[in-house]
Amino acid sequence: MAAVATGLVAAALTFVFLGNQTPGPSSQTVETMSILVASRDLGQDTNLDSSSDVEELKVPVTMGDFIRRCISPAERDLLEGRRLIRAVPAGSPITFADLIAAEIELKGDRRAMTLHLTGAGALPGLLAPGQWVKILATRPVKKTAPAPTPTDNQDPSAALLSALSANLADETQAWESEFVPTSDDMFKVLAIGGSMAPIPALVQRDDDGSSSGQSSIVTIEVTEDQARIILAKSGGGRIPLTLILCPRVERLSN
DSSP, X not given: OHHHHHHHHHHHXXXXXXXXXXXXXXXXXXXXXXXXXXXXXXXXTOBOOTTTSEEEEEEETTOHHHHHHSOOGGXXXXXXXXXXXXXXOTTOBOOGGGBOOOOOOOOTTOEEEEEEXXXXXXXXXXXXXXXXXXXXXXXXXXXXXXXXXOOTTSOHHHHHHHHHHHHHHHOEEEEEEEEESOTTOOEEXXXXXXXXXXXXXXXXXXXXXXXXXXXXXXXXXXXXXXXXXXXXHTGGGTSOEEEEEEOOOOOSOO
């Protein structure tokens, strides 16, 4: 983490230095975006004041990976009251990885459960903490055609061979999906990976631009009975689960 942070700081300071140079006759305008950096030296365990502890810094849009790791001015309010896990020097970018995770508040019979999801089932780029989802479990179902009935004058060995051939040829695999535990159950998303920030997690793209192989850890709020049913229906994680995004709801009771 320290090496990554050092690299980010070096990149940002390099751009600031270059940006402050007097433009020459052939200089070109560089398109930029703003990120948030520390406005002063911030020590470890500092509780952030979003209005005074951070300021905006412009960096070139070509630094896409760098920008995605940083916090934008539109996300400034998400820093209010959050505590730093490390010291951040003045002028250095602050990332969500620099923040100590907020405590999850669970009331009554509510518990936190993590799900390991892959591909589109995790709603990559759409799902954010605070949203509500339903869960679909999908498992394979084998369907075998009934064995043919031998005729009176058919040789028994030929009939047996015919039955085996028919079973091998007609055996197909279908998929069956069901809501877990039921279609009436909705679950609040508490965190994605290690982040509780109410923004969608970044989608990591493969070289061909796809995200089909991406895996996600999603933490949801459940009761103990719901957790047992989800584990049983998912085969302890062997059966694929798919999240279905639902409208935001307000819990009527704790």
